[in-house]
Amino acid sequence: MWKSLNKIVHFESKPNFVTILWFLIPFVAVLILISKGNSHINNYLIFKNVFWHTVNQQNLYSFYSTEYFDKNHYGPFFSLIIAPFALLPNFLGVALWAMLNAWILFYAVHQLPLSSKAKHTILLISLVENITSIQNLQFNPMLCSWIILTFVFIRKGKLGLAAMFIVAGTLVKLYGIVGITFIIFSNEYKKLIIYLIGWAVLLFCLPMLISAPEFVLQSYVDWYQVLIEKNIENVSSYQNMGMTDISAMGFVKRVSGWHELSNLYFILPAGILMLLPFFRFSKWKQTSYQLSYLAQVLIGVVIFSTSAESPTYVIAVVGFSIWYVLVNPKADHWMFYLLLLVLILTVFSPTDLFPRYIRKEYVIRYALKALPCFMAWLVITFQLLFSNFSTNSAHAN
Numbered sequence: 001m002w003k004s005l006n007k008i009v010h011f012e013s014k015p016n017f018v019t020i021l022w023f024l025i026p027f028v029a030v031l032i033l034i035s036k037g038n039s040h041i042n043n044y045l046i047f048k049n050v051f052w053h054t055v056n057q058q059n060l061y062s063f064y065s066t067e068y069f070d071k072n073h074y075g076p077f078f079s080l081i082i083a084p085f086a087l088l089p090n091f092l093g094v095a096l097w098a099m100l101n102a103w104i105l106f107y108a109v110h111q112l113p114l115s116s117k118a119k120h121t122i123l124l125i126s127l128v129e130n131i132t133s134i135q136n137l138q139f140n141p142m143l144c145s146w147i148i149l150t151f152v153f154i155r156k157g158k159l160g161l162a163a164m165f166i167v168a169g170t171l172v173k174l175y176g177i178v179g180i181t182f183i184i185f186s187n188e189y190k191k192l193i194i195y196l197i198g199w200a201v202l203l204f205c206l207p208m209l210i211s212a213p214e215f216v217l218q219s220y221v222d223w224y225q226v227l228i229e230k231n232i233e234n235v236s237s238y239q240n241m242g243m244t245d246i247s248a249m250g251f252v253k254r255v256s257g258w259h260e261l262s263n264l265y266f267i268l269p270a271g272i273l274m275l276l277p278f279f280r281f282s283k284w285k286q287t288s289y290q291l292s293y294l295a296q297v298l299i300g301v302v303i304f305s306t307s308a309e310s311p312t313y314v315i316a317v318v319g320f321s322i323w324y325v326l327v328n329p330k331a332d333h334w335m336f337y338l339l340l341l342v343l344i345l346t347v348f349s350p351t352d353l354f355p356r357y358i359r360k361e362y363v364i365r366y367a368l369k370a371l372p373c374f375m376a377w378l379v380i381t382f383q384l385l386f387s388n389f390s391t392n393s394a395h396a397n
Contacts, residue, residue: 018120021127022106023099026134030098033135034091042068043137044085044094047078051086054079054207057215061226073230073307074139076207076219077171081139083210098134101141105130108145109318111152113287118325125321125339126314128347133311143169143176144298144315150179151294154186163195167203174227175315178301184278185290234306235263243310243364248303248374250367263306270304277384288326289389292380295323299377303370310350316373317346323380338379341372 033040045068053060054076063071085093109122133140146165153162162179169176180196183189207216234245236259249266253259274296283289298319302308320342327335348354349363363369 016120018124018127019106022123022130023102025127026098026102026131027095029131029135030095030137033137034094038090041090041094041137042070044090044097046070046072047074047082047097047137047139048086048090048093050074050076051079051083051210054211054216054219057211059222060219061222071226073226074173075171075223076216077168077203078139079207079210081168081172094137098137101134101139102130104145105141105314105318108148108152111149112291112322113155114291114322114325121325121328122318122321125324125343125347126318128351129314129317132347132350133314136311138311138314139173140312140314143173144318146176147179147298147301147315148294148318150176151182151185151290154182154192155290157186157188159186159188159192160195160199163192163199164203167196167199171203175301175305178297181274181297182294184284231306245306245308246310246313246367246369247305247308248370248377249306250308251370251374254366267304270300273381273385274300277381280384283389286389289384291322291326292384292389295319295326296377296380296384298322299373299380303374303377308370310369313346313369313373317342320373320376323376338372338376342376345369346372 038045049064049067050060050072052058053064053072060072060076060079082097085097087093088096105126106123109119112119112122114122130141146169150162150165150169153159153165162182166176166179169179183192186192204220205213205216207219235249248270249261249263252266253261277283277293277296280289296319299316302312302316302319305312324335324339344354345363346369349359349369354363
């Protein structure tokens with residue numbers, strides 16, 4: 001039995017302390033949520049009803065005040081992702097959904113070309129942020145996993161699987177599209193493009209198996225409209241101390257008071273800076289360079305999104321952690337201080353361990369949760385453009 005479990009979760013010999021914490025704390029937290037009733041599992045109720053509304057051909061993006069508060073912002077394809085859980089009683093569906101998110105991120109991190117010590121460090125740094133996301137019953141740990149697995153499978157030449165994760169992530173939350181940047185790590189980019197087209201057609205149409213084709217097509221149109229509305233709502237969240245637009249843009253605009261500043265002044269330069277490393281052709285095959293680029297992508301997709309909320313930051317913190325273990329063997333003091341800043345402002349600020357007054361009046365008001373990850377992203381970008389990468393990190397395999 002233990003040998004079978006070892007194959008599934010990839011323990012090297014026996015569960016270590018980090019592994020036990022990674023699974024035990026979210027499990028206990030979710031059991032507490034379930035015991036408090038439906039008012040504490042609202043996100044799961046939204047997700048669950050994406051499936052049932054698709055089956056019953058009810059608008060996926062309307063308010064359903066008798067079922068939950070807020071509304072769905074995920075694509076129609078998500079109805080198939082949540083389907084196995086929607087068919088179960090709530091208590092069981094919630095528990096399995098939460099633990100699947102914990103396990104798949106654990107699995108994805110263990111597929112990275114890093115030493116065992118590095119993988120454990122990534123999980124330890126990301127532990128609290130992962131718990132924050134799972135307590136909110138979010139999809140973000142799974143999405144983070146899909147982006148990482150896209151990277152892993154492209155490196156391994158498994159382009160069909162990589163394309164599947166890119167398309168699936170895009171059709172659920174758009175963030176998955178960033179996985180296409182890893183195409184530079186493959187010599188068979190034409191094959192990857194063909195797989196992308198094939199998966200796009202298949203996954204786009206797949207929800208039609210449980211609903212009417214015309215309803216699914218209309219749902220994609222409705223999804224586009226609701227995302228535009230959500231973006232407008234996000235960028236004005238500073239007016240009501242909202243917990244959205246926790247981004248580089250949100251930070252700068254809230255601190256400066258220049259709330260009308262266009263997001264394009266941030267997104268366009270960020271996009272250019274994420275593409276410029278492509279021109280360092282001689283570095284493409286170096287593992288430490290590839291992992292640094294993965295870290296930049298994972299952080300960037302969060303801090304340059306107006307939809308970034310506190311539970312979204314599990315993606316960015318995993319990205320930071322990957323970069324940290326790469327430079328940690330030879331890290332300067334400033335790197336340790338940046339880690340502390342990430343832990344304090346990004347990881348612990350939403351928790352009860354953080355002073356409530358400071359959280360409300362400073363961290364939320366000025367979107368300070370984004371600041372440490374933004375600083376890290378700038379350093380990573382500089383390294384991708386100018387560092388030698390002549391020798392791989394001691395932790396990179």
